[in-house]
Structure formats: C-alpha cells, structure tokens
Amino acid sequence: MTREEYVILHQKYLDGTCTPQEKKLLEEYQDQFELLDLPWDSEAMGPQEPTKAAIFNRLQEAAGLQEAEKRRNYPFLRMAAAIALLLVSVGVYYLFRTQPAGQIAEVKKASVPTTAEVQPGRNKAYLTLADGTVIDLEATANGDLSQHSGFKIIKLDGQLSYSGQEPTAGQAQFNTLSTPHGGQYQITLADGTKVWLNAASSLRFPAAFAGKERMVELTGEAYFEVAKNPAMPFKVKSSGMEVEVLGTHFNLMAYEDETQLRTTLLEGAVKVSNSTGEVTIKPNQEAVLQLASNSLKVEQVDAQESIAWKNGQFLFHDEDLHSVMRKIARWYDVEVVxxxxxxxxxxTGTVSRFEDITDVLNMLELTETVHFKRKGRRLTVMP
Known part of the structure; x- marks a missing residue:
C-alpha cells in the first residue's frame, strides 16, 4: 500500500464509509507509516524535527489535552500526526511560493461561510444531435439514447458510447457534447477513441467517421486516448490551432478565457500547427500557442500534471492566482471578482476536486496572502 492509498483509506475511515475489510486493512498498515519513515523535503517543508513537533503539539492542543495527559502514549495522536505529515508529503497542503521555509501555516477556523448551494462539479452534460435535439444527460436514464442511420448511442453512468457502421458519402452527422460550468463527461467515439471532457467545454464530432481523416472540434479542455488507425489520422481543431495524431494520449487545453492554448503529450507523437507554422512534440513535452502573438513554442513538462483534473485533482505548480481561480470558477460554477x-x-499544491469549495478556499487562505468573501455564487478575492 502506498502512502497516498493509506491517506485515502484513512479519510474513508474518518467519513464512516470504510467497509469491514478496509478497516482491517487500515489497522494492519498503520504501524508501517511511522513519522520517522516519511521522506522529508526540507526545502519545501522546513526543518524536520521542529516541524514534526509543531504538528504534534497542535494536534494535542486541538484534542484539548492537558500537560499530564500529553505525556501518555496516545496511539490516536501518533497516528493523527502521521496522517498530517503524510498529507503534507503528498501535497494536500498549499505551499505559497514566497512563504519562508519552515513556517507552518496557522490553521484557522473557516472564514468562508459554508453553504449547500455551491457544490463540486459532477457528471453533467448536454448532447446535441444532428437534427437539433438536445438531451440532458444528467436527467436521462442509462440505456440506448438514440439508434438511427446505422449508429447507436449508449449512456452508462456518466459515459457515452457511440458504435455503428461508417456512413456513406454525404451522410456524416455531427453531434456536440457540451459540459456546463460544474460539469464533466466521458465519451467513446465510434472509432474507439476515448475523450474526457472537462468543465465548460464542448466537443463537436461525427457520429461515425468516414473519409481520409477523423476530425473533431474542441472548445475548453479534454484528454484524448486516440484509437490507432494509420490510414485515417485523428485531428482536433481548436481556436485556430490543429492537432494531428495517428494514435496517442494527449491533453488539449483551449479555453476562450485563457491567453494560451496548451497541447500536452503523454504517449506517442503529435503535430501541432497554426497559420504561422507547426511543431512536433514528444511525451512530456507541451506545445504552447500564445494567442496574442500567434506563436508556437515547445516546453518540457511533467505531462501527468496536465491530466490531474481527469484524475479528480486540482494540481497547481507555481501557478498564478488568476489561473487558479479560473479553474475553481469553472468547476464550482461561481463568479470570481x-x-x-x-x-x-x-x-503550488494539490487538492481533490470533490472537496467542498469552502475547504479549498480555506486551504488557500492558510498562506495568509489571499482571502475570500462569498455571497451566493459570487466569490470576491482579496489580499
């Protein structure tokens, strides 16, 4: 069991959702995750012993223990301290770029009011068929959604799947899958290509592919696992840019409110082009299109960071506040001023996209450099 898996399992235990088998597994592994066994990044987390002592003391204070009681061996405190440090080590706490090394953010009571009206995103999307029919997928039961012109559309638990024969010339029928703010969805296209659509995004695609190429159009962000077919290249058009692949895994971020379009490659090779030229990227490279100058460049990156959203995480790496807030606004469907x-x-840091927005904002506030005020769905950002 990895530390990350242990933290997730412990959170399930705290939430009361552990099965008897998971609880037993947690008990079996808890002794393997002692404080001294943790890897320690002094530059990011500060001096090892003072930091551990401060966390342990804070947990004791939170538990309301008196000095005499603190001297006893409380297993739950030892375990809680280990969990706290595990959370730090796997990046759940935010580390503000300018915060001095070793400084431990003071955990304060929630300053952002909690409310049930702002919820994390979920599987929510609309499918527009070629004849203009719009299907609310969240309100539609699992099963066959449409079956005509030689193809079938099946919905199952937040996923769509297309299948059927290739259309004859002139019969291509384009459908559009759109996610609102606070929505995400997965679709398997007729050729077997899998697409994960992020919030506030739209994918236009043919119900079945025919001809010499497989062409789709994207607004927003999506992760693609393209089915291999050397005889029919797969192409994605987005805001004046085109991505061409034969069979590969990549993420394309092309939101209209961003200043850059980013194509990040995880596997295979892709060619990215616009009106000024083209570049070919390899795994762990990113093609960046600067919209203001219409220029393309290639950067070395950790490609896994680009698909953290697909894996249920916000992941920020030296990311400016405005970019962070745009992601929060899309996912929680809030207005940011x-x-x-x-x-x-x-x-820099990570946090689950399924946390309550209050918890996410409070983590950012731990840096003591930014604060929030919320009224309904309007979120005000203040120094």
Whole structure:
C-alpha cells in the first residue's frame, strides 16, 4: 500500500464509509507509516524535527489535552500526526511560493461561510444531435439514447458510447457534447477513441467517421486516448490551432478565457500547427500557442500534471492566482471578482476536486496572502 492509498483509506475511515475489510486493512498498515519513515523535503517543508513537533503539539492542543495527559502514549495522536505529515508529503497542503521555509501555516477556523448551494462539479452534460435535439444527460436514464442511420448511442453512468457502421458519402452527422460550468463527461467515439471532457467545454464530432481523416472540434479542455488507425489520422481543431495524431494520449487545453492554448503529450507523437507554422512534440513535452502573438513554442513538462483534473485533482505548480481561480470558477460554477491588489501571487499544491469549495478556499487562505468573501455564487478575492 502506498502512502497516498493509506491517506485515502484513512479519510474513508474518518467519513464512516470504510467497509469491514478496509478497516482491517487500515489497522494492519498503520504501524508501517511511522513519522520517522516519511521522506522529508526540507526545502519545501522546513526543518524536520521542529516541524514534526509543531504538528504534534497542535494536534494535542486541538484534542484539548492537558500537560499530564500529553505525556501518555496516545496511539490516536501518533497516528493523527502521521496522517498530517503524510498529507503534507503528498501535497494536500498549499505551499505559497514566497512563504519562508519552515513556517507552518496557522490553521484557522473557516472564514468562508459554508453553504449547500455551491457544490463540486459532477457528471453533467448536454448532447446535441444532428437534427437539433438536445438531451440532458444528467436527467436521462442509462440505456440506448438514440439508434438511427446505422449508429447507436449508449449512456452508462456518466459515459457515452457511440458504435455503428461508417456512413456513406454525404451522410456524416455531427453531434456536440457540451459540459456546463460544474460539469464533466466521458465519451467513446465510434472509432474507439476515448475523450474526457472537462468543465465548460464542448466537443463537436461525427457520429461515425468516414473519409481520409477523423476530425473533431474542441472548445475548453479534454484528454484524448486516440484509437490507432494509420490510414485515417485523428485531428482536433481548436481556436485556430490543429492537432494531428495517428494514435496517442494527449491533453488539449483551449479555453476562450485563457491567453494560451496548451497541447500536452503523454504517449506517442503529435503535430501541432497554426497559420504561422507547426511543431512536433514528444511525451512530456507541451506545445504552447500564445494567442496574442500567434506563436508556437515547445516546453518540457511533467505531462501527468496536465491530466490531474481527469484524475479528480486540482494540481497547481507555481501557478498564478488568476489561473487558479479560473479553474475553481469553472468547476464550482461561481463568479470570481477581485478586490484590491492580488497580482504576482503563485501557488503550488494539490487538492481533490470533490472537496467542498469552502475547504479549498480555506486551504488557500492558510498562506495568509489571499482571502475570500462569498455571497451566493459570487466569490470576491482579496489580499
């Protein structure tokens, strides 16, 4: 069992959702995750012993223990301290870029009011058929959605699947899958290509592919696992840019409110082109199109970071506050406004996309460099 798996299992235990088998597994592994066994990044987390002592003391204070009681061997505190440090080691806490090494953010009571009206995103999308029919997928039961013109559409638990024969010339029927703010969806196209659509995104595609190429159009962000077919290249058009592949895994971020379009490759090879030229990228490379200058460049990246959203995580790596807030706005469907000077702030860290928005904002506030005020779905960002 990895540390990350242990943290997830422990969270299920705290939530009361552990099965008897999982609880037994947790008990069997808890002794393997002692404080001294943790890898330690002094640059990011500060001096090892003072940091561990501060976390342990804070947990004791939170538990309301008196000095005499603190001297006893409380297994639950030892375990809680280990969990706290595990959370730090796997990146759940936010580390503000300018925060001095070794400084432990003071955990404060929630300053952002909790409310049930703002929820994390979920499997929510609309499918528009070639004849203009719009299907609310969240409100539609599992099963066959449509079956005509030689192809079938099946819905099953947040996923769509297309299958059927290739159309004859002139019979291509284009469908559009759209996710609103606070939505995501997965689709398997007729050729077997799998696409994960992020919030506030739209994918236009033929119900069945025919001809010399497989062409789709994207607005927003999606992760593609393209079915191999050397005789029929797969192409994605987006905001004046085109990505061409034969069979590969890549992420394309092309939101209209961003200043850059990013194509990140995980496997295979892709060619990215626009009106000024083209570049070919390899795994762990990213083609970046600067919209202002219409210029393309290639950067070395950790490609896994680009699909953290697909895996249920917000992952920020030295990311500026405005970019962080755009992601939060799309996923939680909130309006973000700024009050005061909040530029030149960047964040590094990860947190589950399925946390309550209050918890996410409070984690950001631990840096003591940014604060939030929320009224309904309007979120004000303040220094």
């Amino acid at each position: 700024y009050e005061g000077e909040v530029d030149h702030k960047s964040f």
